[in-house]
Amino acid sequence: MKFLLVAIIMISSAIAVCQQGAENAALAIVDAHKISFTAPARHVPTDKMPDAPLLGNGDIGVAIAGAPDSLSFYIGKNDFWGVRTAAPMTVGKIQLVVPTLAGATYAATCDMRRAVWNGTFANGKYALNIRSWVDANGNHIFIEIKNTGSLPVEVSANTILGDKLIDHGxxxxxxxxxxNARKVGLASALLQSNGNTMKLAPQARTVFAVALFSDVDASDPLKKAQSELSSLTQKKADGLFVAHQAWWEKFWKRSFIEIPDKVIEEHWYSTQYIMASCSRAGKIAPGLWGNWITSNNTAWHGDYHLNYNFQAPYYSPYSSNHVEISSPYYEAVNNMIPFGDTLAKQHGWKGVFLPVSMGPWGTSPEGPDSHWGQHSNAVFAALPFIWHYQYTQDTAWLRKTGYAYMREVEKFWTDYLTFENGRYVIEHDAIHEGSGGAGRSGISEDMNPILTLGLVKTLYTSMLAMSEDLGVDAALRSKWKEIIEKLSPFPTQERNGKTVFRYTEKGTAWWGDNTLGIQHIFPAGAIGLDSDPKLLEISHNMIDAMARWKDNNGSSSWYTACARVNYQPEKILAELRSMYDKHSMPNKILYFGGGGIENASPSLAINEMLLQSHEGVIRFFPCWPQNLDARFGSLRAVGAFIVSAEMKSGLVQHVTIVSEKGKPLTIVNPWKANKVQVYRNGKKAEMLSGERVRMTTSAKERIQLQPL
Incomplete structure (x- = not known):
């Protein structure tokens, strides 16, 4: 008995050490990925995505541009939208003027672990080190300036609000x-000076602080900003920085990946950084360009494009175990329900019907007619709701936040689908914006577009699970099941001697760019490794035929779709690396003809290559080259499981699964024919065998698996 107790204590201690080791590994890996800048940003201001170093706290965003003698810190805020422009607007900028640094050297880094920008600038005996950060826990921007040269340096800090130079606020x-006009209040000051200019002696340090609030934050945003700033001291600012670092440390400890290709790995971490910097629970959701707005004429209104752009930045947070990042998305979409209900009624339909262009608070920057013949926008917008529930199994969230919108979307499709010749058909739904002769606001002749078929299938499958969990709408489930069973199959065609998917059953057959031809695989989630082998074969043929490895609008979905159906992992990695090498801006955001923060999403493919849980079946390294070592920690799987594992020398090891909600667990045996020894909370439990391993779990239970 004494020996058994000691053994249990040793195993429990090992689990705790393992968890601490994983968290430390996460910090060490991201710490190695500091983004370097050797020259000022070239494309700031811009109507699209700046190529500058980026800082943010999920609400306030800062893009840093300019030469050392005139640095500009452009400020954006997610809730600052113009009424006339129907687009997000720039708040203004902070300009540091240092004449003695004209022609100085430029070296800067963005430290993602700490969410800090560090700049070092030297011109002979004149030199400055500048550190800037956007407070993770409050509405502050800090610019810390230290004279690292041997001569005094004069620094002026100018605040430009809109296009006007202001004194202190x-x-x-x-x-x-x-x-519905929005307004912002800003207060700023050098904490060690009564004015905006001061002379720094060698080794002296000063801090320029900004407090920024909108009328969404406070009824009198200027008074609030002035009050915040008046209480700021150097000591308090230092304390805020400690808390800021603690916030980001906690964030990074939630998950990690480690792979041999360090460029791809860096982009995985930059994805998490970008999304945490521009999207935060309790704040307004970011538009196309995040909170880094550097002009008042943003492309495409900087809005919420619902035919993929608004959803795409939120593809990654679920399996990366940062579900909280997506919270603003649900509020934004739920706010669209009244507008969508009204628009549906105008067309004679039930439920919600949404155009392509939407904005915060249920606004529509391009108006209700901007649907481009597409009926799929609202169901496409349902995907993050579906993922949140699948990955968290959070019934309380579903009841409070998720189900109402899902039900409105279901009402539309149950009403809109037509039943012809024993099957459900989708009529007059454009696969591409304006395809099938629709134009901006007309009727498309496209029938059964492949993406919408996938979205509708996933919608009804999800409604069954959600309604059962909530114990509601039982009388509707037989109809939903019938629709799933009798929904038209994915249309196919012959192309270059192989069967591939057709974009629609009637109408548009093919399209020369974009990736809608595979989006029924991902993000719609209608095909996975448990699908009919014939569908998987056609999926591979389609990937070969499309070959959209570098596409203006497709990078967010293409690579993950390829991984979802286990398409040539070596090819995926090689093309992903090539895309990053050729299309990455200095700040690690991908630049194509369109898109913005959506282009943080291709790294989700790495999650899918390392771990899949499509349809609730967990697969370890399902699309990963066997000759490449890799590991991941605390990725999230469907069913509310937190999963860690490693592949070393072609063998899967160190498999740990934490069950958050006590749901049944199904795993494809990573050791194939080997039996599997299960440990529950450090105690040796049952032994299982077979190609698939199934077991019950308890809430908060930690499960470890070992081959025998």
Whole structure:
């Protein structure tokens, strides 16, 4: 008995050490990926995505541009939208003027682990080190300036609010007099000076602080900003920085990956960094360009494009175990319900019907007619709701936040689908914007577009699980099951001697760019490794035929779709690396003809290559080259499981699964014919065998698996 107790204590201690080791590994890996900049940003200001170093706290964003003698810190805020422009607007900028640094050397890094920008600038005996950060826990921007040269340096800090130079604070209301006009209040100061200019002696340090609030944050945003700033001291600022670092440390400890290709690995971490910097629970969701708005004429209104752009940045957080990042998305979409209900009624339909272009608070920047013949926008917008429930099994969230919108989407499709010749058909739904003769607001002749078929199938499958969990709508389930069973199959065609998918059953057959031809695989989730082998074969043929490895609008979905059906892992990695090498801006955001923060999403393919849980079946390294070592920690799987594992010398090891909600667990045996020894909370438990391993779990239970 004494020996058994000692053994249990040793195993439990090993689990705790393992967890601590994983968290330390996460910090060490991201710490190695500091993004370097050797020259000022070239494309700031811009109407699209800046190529500058980026900082943010999920609400306030800062893009840093300019030469050392005139650095500019452009400020954006997710809730600062113009009424006249129907687009997010730039708040303004902070400009540091240092004449003695004209022609100075430029060296800067973005430290993702700490969410800090560090710049070092030298011009002979004149030199400055500048550190900037956006407070993770509050509405502050800090710019710390230290004289590292041997001569005094004069520094001026100018605050420009909108297009006006202000002294220490001001209120900016570009749409004054308009209904629903937004306004921001900003206060700024050098903490060691009464003015905006001071002379720094060698080794001296000063801090320029900004407090920024909108009328969404406070009824009197300027008064709030001035109050915040008046209480700031150097000591308090230092304390805020400690808390800021603690926030980011906790964030990074939630998950990690480690793979041989360090460029791809760096982009995985930059994805997490970008999304945590521009999206935060309790704040307004970011538009196309995040919170890094550097002009008042943003492309495509900087809006919420619902035919993939708004959803795409949120592809990655679920399996990366940062579900909380997606919280603003649900509020934004739920706010669209009244608009969508009204629009559906105008067309004679039930439920919600949404155009392509939407904005915060249920606004529509391009108006209700901007649907481009597409009926799939609302169901496409349902995907993050579906993923949240699948990955968290959070019934309380579903009841409060998720189900109402899902039900509205279901109402639309149950009403809109037509039943012809024993099957359900989707009529007049454009696969591409305006395809099938629809134009901006007309009727498309496209029938059974492949993406919408996938989305509708996933919608009804999800409604069954959700309604059963909530104990509601039981009378509707037989209809939903019938629709799933009798929904038209994916259309196919012959191309270059192989069967591939057709974009629609009637109408548009093929398209020369974009990736809609595989989006029924991902993000729609209608095909996976448990699908009919014939469908998987056609999926591979389709990938070969499309070959959209570098596409203006497709990178967010293409690579993950390839991984989902286990398409040539070596090819995926090689093409992913090539894309990063050729299309990455210095800040690690991908640049194509369109897109913005959506282009943080291709790294999700790595998650899918290392771990899949499609349809609730966990697979370890399902699309990973056997000759490449890799490991991951605390990735999230469907069923509310937190999963860690390693592949070393072609063997899967160190498999640990934490069950958050006590759901049944199904795993494809990573050791194939070998029996599997199960440990529950450090105690030796049952032994299982077979190609698939199934077991019950308890909430908060930690399961470890070992081959025998």
């Amino acid at each position: 001001g209120l900016y209301n570009p749409d004054e007099g308009k209904a």
